[in-house]
Amino acid sequence: MKTKLDTFKRLQEKIIQGDKKAMVRFVEITYPNMFQTAFSIIRNVHDAEDICQESFLHFFSSLPKFEGKSSLQTWLYRITVNCAIDILRARKTKITELNEDFINGKDEPSKTIENKELSLKVHDAIEKLGAQQRAVFTLKHFNGLKFEEISQIMGISPSTAKTHFYRAIGGLRESLREYVKEQQT
């Protein structure tokens, strides 16, 4: 039975050989994860789309330089995360503008005030996280990657990745503690 890993290995071989159809297949498989990663770091849909596009462009243009130290997917993640973190750091300004017209109908009139308040709280909690913490949390929680993979993507050690993750979760728990407690009662 073909596993996802086998599919990626075969795709990787073909892509390295310059098979353009394999490249298309690779984009089709990976772009939703890259978009989610970029969005979770940058918190803006249009920027996330731009980052996604830029990352793939950079990925394909620098394919000849690929040394095979990691998988192509890990490499693509690295490009996407670095691109998103660079933009995030460059901004430094407040980017709490909620993409309300986009995020699953968050601006629907039917959405209650409590829910909107909750959305804001979650957004604030994430905003408080540092760029690295946010990236590690996204890669772990939303993309389900292992710490070894995250360390390769981020260019940090696995133990540092674990520390970032631990602190990110601690930060989120701290910011949302009140709300979670309220729900428990």
Add this chain to the structure above:
Amino acid sequence: MKCETVKEYLPFYYHNDLDKTKMSEIKTHIKNCTNCKREFNCLKKTLKLVEKEEKIGLNFIQKRILLNRILKSAGLQKERIFLQRKRAFAFGSSFAATALLLFFLLLNIKTSDMKLNWQNNYFTYKTEQLEESIADIHKIIAGETIQSAEGYSIDVEINSIYEDIEEITAFLSI
């Protein structure tokens, strides 16, 4: 394992990212410790909350637009069109093959039915002929006049019975 240690491991336990021994130890601890259980539930709720608010789902059109943007900028649009056509052809072929298979299957069922009907009719016809021949023999013995293409003797009728029996036997052996 102490509660403080368990609490430190909880985020990794949640993501199933510990070795088997630690996973099992923490699982047992959580079962028996009310505080750690509460702590773990809080963590789960927090993460679910974040997931609910942060997981972004692009709709079909948005996905298509983004995918096309990426492929266009990477100069891979021609290959994408080729792949789409190939997939459409593969889908069409599979569909046609399935339809043909179903058609022949239905046809075969129908043919079998027809064959069965014909066999039944033939069997009934032969049995009737046999009954007629026996009735004729009875009539000849009783001195009655009978109409027959082969003549009027018992021999002719007995031959006819033999032939019918042979045919029916051959038919049944098939």
